[in-house]
Amino acid sequence: MKLLRSGAFLALAFALSAPAGAQNAVTPMTPDVVKSYGAVRPDADFTLREVMIPMRDGTKLYTAIVFKKGAKNAPILISRSPYNAHGDVTRTASQKITEILPAMDAEFAEDGYIRVYQDIRGMHKSEGDWVLNRPIVGPLNNSGIDEATDAYDTIDWLVKNVPESNGKVGIIGSSYLGFTSLMALINPHPALKAAVPQSPMVDGWMGDDWFHNGAFRVNSFDYMVDMSVGKGDSDAKIPRGAGDDYNAYLEAGSAGDFARKWGIETIPGVRKLMENPAYTPFWSLQAVDKWLAARPLTVPTMLVVGQWDQEDSYGAPAVYRALEPKDTANDKLSLVIGPWRHSGVNHYGYELGDVTFTGDTAHEFRVKWLKPFFDHWLKDAPDPHTPPVLTYATGVNQWEVSQKWDDAKLTPLYLGAAGSLSFTPGAAGHDDYVSDPAHPVPFMPRPLSMADRKQWTTWLVHDQRFVEDRPDVLTYKSAPLDKPIHIKGAPRVDLYAATTGTDADWVVKLIDVAPDTTPEATSQGAKPANPGFELPLGIEIFRGRYVHGFATPGAWKPGKVENVRFELPHINHVLLPGHRLMVQVQSSLFPLYDRNPQTYVANIFNAKPGDYKAATQSIQRGGATASAVLLPIVQD
Structure with missing residues (x-):
């Protein structure tokens, strides 16, 4: 009887714990972990395939292929x-394709494009080893493998193994993805019909991520740590705490x-x-614009960059210069400069910091010009007559079409006495200031956090009044304008400078100063947040040791006047009547750029505390050494 009761209890317990049709009973001790969950349900409006595509050396790269159900004879956009890449196709837990993909993919996904994201070799779910901006096969790379060959092999596999495809492929991407888009243009696969590299990493020493004219960007360290640990998915961070980065870098000493x-x-x-602070072959042989200049232009290419790109302002214009002579019919190459931050073309373009525009400029561009460009080359849609050059004129808020870029005559804007600025050179003289590495000029108001996206993405448009009264910042201002001035191209700095040290950095800012009495409600174009707003049009730095050659650094002779020449970022901007032009000159932009010790040392990364010394900087004006900013002014 007791045994019967025990058996009945066990039978009842089993019945309670084992639902009908279950293969295995679930008990209170069943492990609560499953290998996966099928987030894509049968009612999803898309198909998602995840595959490992083999490269020519046997390495397999993780690739996500997603398209709306029912797609056929469809182009591929990679x-x-x-x-x-997996995160790029699963941004939101949803059954709608427009919700799982980035915002810039919406129009393509709805129109039946096959969207492909791939982890490059060595990263995340792909096999192999990651090499930072892997050099092209040649003097720096004898492996036979680079991002160009991987792009070729990927495209070859896709057109042969995706039956919904029409066999035509486009490539797009921003920043590092802009770099890989450019690499696909080197010995391109025949199926590659169009490319849109956005804010591409082209030359990390000259003016993209790591250095600008030799001055080192210290937040490059954060990127290297984040990307290099594991396969880019470790979320490794430099544990410096949450304080003011200005103090963190200053107290550490050299970079x-x-x-x-x-x-x-x-x-x-x-x-x-x-280990490579100068522009030696280590960097010069990695310059993508030089690689492309040595090859024919066969794939229609649209280069895109933001006017206030805080990371890669150099690359797109540099590639345009390299490729434009090859576009003899003016129909295969386009340059687009929009009123955006880095990668802003793929997000929302209503505003940037305190600067506002007319509508969503990024969405407008994507719908009106970007998608028709791909539709024409990948879907045989009618020719949209893509403009050779498309730029957004800030100040008046309108898109403009040009046949060429940066071909305007340069007009010198001279630094003058008593902080004046005019188109007429004044009497010879000089202005001095003391630059002290112990008190460098901040690039944004403190406290500073290089990880703060709000600070980082908008610093290039921040009101410059926060440094105007510093004794180590020279400010030159024009009289109020009586007519508009339209600047269209890359302003050039032509500075004559001397220092009592043996090295120095030179920072030049070109600024649009709004009238003190301009109400925000009636201002035109890029509206100031308040009267007197000082909007930077371009900010750039030059490390003085390279004045006689980027590959041949050398000490300055104290007191000797040298001619420092470099470009500011490319812009299209209209200064309105009543506004003023302003130029600021200083010798630090910290901690965005490492401090120059102002004592020449072989490698600034190894500078000692005693090398950091205050120096008197002298800016020459007028006469034979008339410092100026050369403006590409066009007549409307």
Whole structure:
């Protein structure tokens, strides 16, 4: 009887714990972990395939292929990324394709495009080893493999194995993905019919991510740590805390001391930066614009960059210069400069910081020009007559079409006595200021956090009044304008400078100053947040040791006047009547750029505390050494 009761209890317990049709009973001790969950349900409006595509050396790259159900005879649009391709196709847990993909994909997805995201080799779910901006096969790379060959092999596999495809492929992407888009143009696959590299990384020493004219960008360290640990998915961070980055970098000493303090100096990407401070073949042979200049232009290409791109302002115009002579019919190459931050073309373009525009400029561009460009080359749609050059004129808020870019006559804007600025050179003289590395000029108001996206994405449009009264910043201002001035191209700095030190950095800013009495409600174009707003049109730095050649650094002779020449970022901007032109000159922009010790040392990454010395900087004006900013002014 007791045994019967026990058996009945066990039978009842089993019945309660085992639902009808279950293969295995679930008990209170059943492990609560499953291998996966099928988030794409049968009622999803899309198909998602995840495959491993083999490269010519046997390495397999993770590739996500997604398209709306029912797609057929469809073009392929690919992006090759180091930033987690799986995440790019699963941004939201949804059954709608327009919700799982980035915002810029919406129009393509709805129109039946096959969207492809791929992890480049060595990153996230792909096999192989990651190499930062892997050099093209040649003097720096004898492996036979690069991002060009991987793009070719990927496209070859896709057109042969995606039956919904029409066999035509386009490539698009911003920043690192802009770099991989450009690489696909080197010995391109025949199926590659169009490319849109956006804010591409082209030359990391000359003016993209790592250096600008030789001055080192210290937040490059954060990128190297984040990307180099594991396969880019470790979320590794430099543990410097949440305080003011101005203090964190200043107290560490040199940029090299900062790296050593936090134990990152052995990371290969960090070593590449610290051991190669000059523009030697280590960097010059990696310049993508030089690679492309040596090859024919066969794939229709649209280069896109933001006017206030805080990361890669150099690359797109540099590639345009390299390729434009090859576009003899003016029908295969386009340059687009929009009123955006880095990668802003793919987000919302209503405003940037305190600067506002007419409508969503990014969405307008994508719908009116970007998609028709791909539709024509990938879907045989009618020719949209893509403009050779399309730029947004800030100040008056309108898109403009040009046949060529940066071909306007340069007009010198001269620095004058008593902080004046005019188109007529004045009497010879000079203005001096003391630059002290112990008190560098901040690039944004403190406290500073290089990880704060709000600070980082808008610093190039921040009101410059916060430094105007510093004694180590020279400010030159024009009289109020009596008519509009339209600047269209890259302003050039033509500075005559001397220092009591043996090295120096030179920072030049071109600024549009709004009238003190301009109400926001009636101002035109890029509206100031308040009267007197000082809007930077371009900010750039030059490390003085390279005045006689980027590959041949050398000490300055104290007191000797040298001619420093460099470009500001490319712009299209209209200064309205009543506004003033302003130029600021200073010798630090910290901690965005590392401090120049102002004592010449072989490698600034290894500068010692005693090398950092205050120096008197002298800016010449008028006469034979008339410092100026050369403006590409067009007549409307």
